[in-house]
Amino acid sequence: MVIHLQNDGPAGAVDEPGRPGRQLCLTAPDEAVIRKTEDDGFAGTPLGALLERRRVRRIAVVGLLSEMCVSATVRTALARGLSVVLPRDAHSTYRLDEIPAHVVARVAEHALGDEVELAGASAVVDFAAPPC
Incomplete structure (x- = not known):
């Protein structure tokens, strides 16, 4: 199952709905x-209910x-008891002042703690349906 979370920013923002x-x-x-x-994909959305309805216990989070x-x-998923995989090549960010984007992304990974499974590449992430 693939779920896309699309951020809707305010008028004039790069993520304003309807922009090309x-x-x-x-x-x-x-x-x-x-x-x-x-920021949180669970906040004010049906994401949690959708995952519960589908009996999802493990998710991969990717994006910006x-x-x-x-x-x-990721933090909310962990708080809800979900197992989380974060592929290193499938999330990114922008430069923060003089800090390069790749450094910001690595720091963000490690700030999540040791409950998150860091996958070296998205190609190695494997999911299977839970046993009935």
């Missing part, structure tokens, strides 16, 4: 799109920004 380049390219008919306005939306969503 914001449309998602879905590749499977069962992919879900959840719109959000907070490593230290903001990715981090907030």
Whole structure:
């Protein structure tokens, strides 16, 4: 199951709804799109209920920004008892002042603690349906 969390920013922001380049390219008919306005993908969205309904216990989190939306969503997933995989090549961010983006992303990973499974590459992440 693939769930896309799409951030809706305020008017004039790069992530303002309706701006060119914001449309998602879905590749499977069962992919879900959840719109959000907070960093945390669970805050004010049906994400938690959708995962519970599908009996999901392990998720991979990818996307932007490593230290903001990715981090907030991972922290809530862990607090809800989910197992979280964070592929190192599937999240990123922008430079912060003089700190390069790749350094910010690595620090964000480690700030999440040892409950998160850091995968070296998204290609090695494997999921299987839970036993009935």
